[in-house]
Amino acid sequence: MRKIISLMLCMALALCCIVPAVAENAAMQPGTYEAEAQGFGGKVQVAVTVSESEITDIAITGELETPALGGVAIETMGDAIVKAQTPHVDGVSGATVTSAAIIAAASEALEAAGANLEAMDANRKDTAEDVVREEKTLDTDIVIIGAGGAGMAAAIMAQQAGQQFVILEKMPYVGGNTTKATGGMNAAETHYQKEQGIEDSVALFAADTMKGGHDINDPALVETLASKSAEAIDWLDTIGAELPKISFSGGASTNRIHAPADGSAVGNFLVDKFSAKLKELGVDIMLNTKATQLIMQDGKVAGVKAEGADANYTINCKAVILATGGFGANLDMIASFRPDLQGTVTTNAPGATGDGIVMAQEVGAALVDIEQIQLHPTVEQTTSMLITESVRGDGAILVNQGGKRFTNELLTRDAVSAAELEQEGCYAYIIFDQHLRDNLKAIEKYVTNGLTKQADTIEGLAEQLNIDPATLAQTLADWNEAVKNKNDTAFGRTTGMENDLSTAPYYAIQVAPGIHHTMGGVKINTAAEVISTEGEVIPGLFAAGEVTGGVHGGNRLGGNAVADIVIFGRIAAQSAIDYCAK
Ligand code: ADP
Numbered sequence: 241m242r243k244i245i246s247l248m249l250c251m252a253l254a255l256c257c258i259v260p261a262v263a264e265n266a267a268m269q270p271g272t273y274e275a276e277a278q279g280f281g282g283k284v285q286v287a288v289t290v291s292e293s294e295i296t297d298i299a300i301t302g303e304l305e306t307p308a309l310g311g312v313a314i315e316t317m318g319d320a321i322v323k324a325q326t327p328h329v330d331g332v333s334g335a336t337v338t339s340a341a342i343i344a345a346a347s348e349a350l351e352a353a354g355a356n357l358e359a360m361d362a363n364r365k366d367t368a369e370d371v372v373r374e375e376k377t378l379d380t381d382i383v384i385i386g387a388g389g390a391g392m393a394a395a396i397m398a399q400q401a402g403q404q405f406v407i408l409e410k411m412p413y414v415g416g417n418t419t420k421a422t423g424g425m426n427a428a429e430t431h432y433q434k435e436q437g438i439e440d441s442v443a444l445f446a447a448d449t450m451k452g453g454h455d456i457n458d459p460a461l462v463e464t465l466a467s468k469s470a471e472a473i474d475w476l477d478t479i480g481a482e483l484p485k486i487s488f489s490g491g492a493s494t495n496r497i498h499a500p501a502d503g504s505a506v507g508n509f510l511v512d513k514f515s516a517k518l519k520e521l522g523v524d525i526m527l528n529t530k531a532t533q534l535i536m537q538d539g540k541v542a543g544v545k546a547e548g549a550d551a552n553y554t555i556n557c558k559a560v561i562l563a564t565g566g567f568g569a570n571l572d573m574i575a576s577f578r579p580d581l582q583g584t585v586t587t588n589a590p591g592a593t594g595d596g597i598v599m600a601q602e603v604g605a606a607l608v609d610i611e612q613i614q615l616h617p618t619v620e621q622t623t624s625m626l627i628t629e630s631v632r633g634d635g636a637i638l639v640n641q642g643g644k645r646f647t648n649e650l651l652t653r654d655a656v657s658a659a660e661l662e663q664e665g666c667y668a669y670i671i672f673d674q675h676l677r678d679n680l681k682a683i684e685k686y687v688t689n690g691l692t693k694q695a696d697t698i699e700g701l702a703e704q705l706n707i708d709p710a711t712l713a714q715t716l717a718d719w720n721e722a723v724k725n726k727n728d729t730a731f732g733r734t735t736g737m738e739n740d741l742s743t744a745p746y747y748a749i750q751v752a753p754g755i756h757h758t759m760g761g762v763k764i765n766t767a768a769e770v771i772s773t774e775g776e777v778i779p780g781l782f783a784a785g786e787v788t789g790g791v792h793g794g795n796r797l798g799g800n801a802v803a804d805i806v807i808f809g810r811i812a813a814q815s816a817i818d819y820c821a822k
Contacts, residue, residue, distance in 0.1 A: 267292045268353045275348035277341040281305050284314070284338060286345035290353045295322050300342055308508070310338035312413045317342045326360040332412055333590035374551040380404045381820045383544045384561045385531040385596060388416030389507070389802065390785025391563030392514035393809030394816075396479060399521045401817050406555060407523065408546055410530035411591045414515055416565045417757075417786060418805060420589060421507030422628055424499035425476075425483055425806065426799035427469035432484050432498060440494045442466045449800060452491040452652070453759075453793025456609065461790045464766045465800070465807055472806045473498060481513035489798045490652060497799040506802055529553070531595065534560060534603050534781070541603070541780030559780045559816040562770070563809065566758035566786035567594025568613070574755060577611045586755040587619055587626045596787040600762045603781065604772040608789035609760030614796055617656035618670055619754030620691045627670060627691075627751055628682050629798070633736045636672040637719055638751075641665055643702060643711035645719065648731040654795050657753035667752040669705055671716070675743040683747075692747045701746045716741055759796050760789035768812035782816050784808035 272289045282304030289297040298318035305311055313332040317339060320329040327346035331339025347357060382398060384391050387409035398405045427433075428445035445466040450457055476483060483498035483506065500509045518525065528549045535543035541560050546553040567573045568588035575582040597607065618627040618638075632638070632649045638656070640646050640663040647659035660668050677683045686692055695701040698716050699709035720740040722728040728737070762783045763771040770781040785805045792800060 268350075268355050271353065273349035273352045275345040275352065277344040277348070279305050279341040280310050280335070280337040284310075284341040284345060286342060286349055288346055288349040288353065290350070290355070295325055295350070298322060298346065302338065302341070305335075305338050308413055308415060308419060308511075309335040313338040313342060316412050320366070321346055324364045324366040326364045327357065328361055328364075329366070334411070334413075376548075376551045376553050378406065378553060378555045380406050380555060380557050382406075382559045382561060382816045383408065383531070383555050383557045384563055385544065385599075386416065386563035386565060386591075386785075386787075387414040387525050387527075388563060388565050388591075388785065389418035389421075389510055389514070389805035390565075390787075390809035390812070391561070392511070392518060393806050394561050394563060394784060394813035395523055395525075396514060396517050396521065397810055397813035398817065399518070399523050401813075403817050403820065405557075406526060408526045408529045408531050408544070410528070410595070411589075412528050414525060414527075415507075415511040415589070417568070417589045417592050418802075419507045419511050420587065420626070421510075421802050422505040423489060423798045423802075424485070424487070424497040424506045425469075425473070425802035426489070426492065426496050426797065427473045427483075427498055427803060428466055428496060430470045430473045430498065432473065432486055433495070436486060436495075438486060438495045440496055442469075444493050445469065445496060448492050448496075449791075449797060450793070452797040452800075453795055455793065456612075457793030458608070458790035460766050461764070464811070465791055465803055468807045468811070469803055472803070472810060475810065476510075476513075476806065479513060479517045481510055481517075490650070491797040492799070510802065510806075531564075531599065534599050536603055539779065541778065558820045559782060561768075561812045561816055562596040562600060562762065562781070562783040562787050563785050563812070564594075564596030564599075564787045565589075565592045566761065567597060568592045568755045568758050570594045573597075574613065574758075577760075578613055581613060581615075581755065584615070584753065584755050585619055585621050585624045587616060587624055588755065592758075592786070594758075596783065597761055600770055600781070600783065600787075603778060604774070605770050605778060605781070606763040606773045606775075607760060608763045609793065610789060612759040612789070612792070612794050613755060614653060614757040614759055615657040615753035616653055616756035617660055617668075617753050618749075618751040619756075620686070620749055621667070621752050621754070623689060623691065624754060625686070625689065625691065626754065626756070627686065627749055630680055630682060631670060631672060631676070634672075634676050634680050635723070635736050635739045635741060636670050636676060637715075637741070638668040638670055639707070639712065639715055640668055641705075641707065643707040644715055645730060648728070648733040650733060650735050652795060653756070660751075660753055667750055669707075669748045670751050671701075671741065671746065671748050673741040673743045673746050675739055676741070677747065686749060687747075691749050693749075694745050694747050696744050696746075698746055701748055705748055705750075757792075757796055757801060758786060759792040759794070761787050763790065764788045764808075766811075767815045768808050769815060780819060782812040782819075784812035
């Protein structure tokens with residue numbers, strides 16, 4: 241982490257004006273000093289107040305930073321700098337650019353005040369010897385570990401039931417991988433489907449999910465997912481998280497994926513709604529608090545050990561809900577289960593490190609389908625930024641370094657990823673035109689982040705990509721003909737063919753597969769109880785969401801991650817509540 245931050249720091253430093261070096265050991269000139277540096281969305285401003293010998297206060301602003309990530313750095317790093325008495329503090333994972341900008345601007349302001357940054361680093365005040373870690377003991381009924389979608393859904397249920405619980409989140413912000421969900425939530429026989437005249441059934445939803453998962457899913461979990469989906473949609477209505485916009489998603493036999501009314505990304509929408517509800521209900525999420533171990537007594541779960549920013553916790557409880565998400569950001573763990581994926585980039589949130597899987601295994605939990613890891617075929621490799629499926633859905637094609645198409649671009653994620661990995665260099669270029677850019681808001685983010693190559697002609701684009709211009713021009717001409725005739729003789733594509741690619745300028749982004757979702761995990765039954773390697777329920781241990789395995793089998797359908805989180809998050813909460821009442 242420090243390494244990334246220092247790299248970003250160099251970049252950010254280059255963007256703020258250079259101030260003259262100051263003499264060593266010079267006392268600071270008391271006052272408030274301002275500086276700014278380039279953040280992720282815009283400039284980040286820092287005002288540092290110093291006495292002769294101390295940093296006494298920092299005010300940080302940066303209106304254009306993403307609230308959920310950069311906003312957290314803005315909120316928390318000032319305190320960290322004052323505490324450490326040096327600007328060189330750890331940044332916020334997931335908000336590296338904003339963090340680096342804050343460090344750069346604070347450094348500049350301090351240098352202007354006459355500070356000696358090297359001396360500050362040498363005398364930093366937040367080293368292990370200076371921080372007195374308290375040992376705290378808490379008593380409660382349920383500990384929910386993880387404040388992503390599953391954990392927050394469980395917390396809302398628990399609070400509404402009047403149950404005593406605490407919820408731990410190791411990051412300084414909530415949301416986890418749930419914030420990355422862009423599509424929607426699959427659900428069958430919902431009131432929204434009925435109102436919109438869409439015919440669907442629980443049996444069809446279950447059958448589609450089994451088929452999509454190559455039939456290795458746990459049929460009982462799939463049946464539960466499908467049969468409880470409509471009531472989960474009703475429950476979301478009751479907490480103001482309505483998902484009325486229904487459309488079609490890959491692998492479904494009918495329109496089943498439910499999204500927010502304005503079509504915005506479902507993950508951030510639900511995380512915002514869940515957080516707001518928890519706030520309204522008066523629930524405090526213990527942020528920056530990492531669960532490290534489950535405590536067992538007489539074969540039952542009896543508590544959790546956790547590390548907070550300033551304290552170590554022993555939390556005695558009757559039940560634990562693991563909602564720690566997957567392990568898509570733990571590249572060592574990925575490589576241990578799937579050596580073939582060594583070195584693959586990940587689209588995952590930094591907290592997805594598989595902690596829940598490790599903790600559950602330590603108390604004897606069985607794992608299921610752990611090697612089933614979903615790749616997303618269009619990930620820009622230098623930034624790990626996911627190029628949304630909508631780009632292909634709206635008409636983009638994939639070409640290899642030879643300038644030729646090599647697959648139906650809208651096959652399932654695993655099939656398109658496999659096809660890419662067979663190409664020279666294991667990558668592809670996603671090609672689109674100005675018309676597509678004009679009609680898909682997501683593209684702007686790729687352009688502003690410098691991911692796109694652009695040219696006024698296809699030949700010009702080919703030259704930039706080191707592709708033979710005539711070959712790429714022929715590929716585009718063939719594709720546009722296929723769109724006109726609605727007949728892709730080359731690869732049998734039938735969707736995303738409403739518009740051809742003929743409006744200059746033309747664009748390309750180099751993409752390759754990236755780790756997207758870990759489908760396997762801790763074994764649970766339909767009551768979200770964790771099952772041991774002996775096939776027995778582990779008393780008091782429940783799990784929900786991406787930490788579990790069995791729901792998705794060998795391939796997760798788009799829309800089923802959110803269904804999993806909400807449905808099994810609720811089930812885990814109810815089961816834990818019932819268990820505590822015994
Ligand atoms: P799901 O989709 O299953 O809810 P998410 O990835 O959205 O999973 O959320 C999981 C959350 O759990 C993340 O916010 C992550 O930071 C958090 N988390 C992971 N491990 C721990 C841990 N050891 N202690 C506390 N929180 C954790």
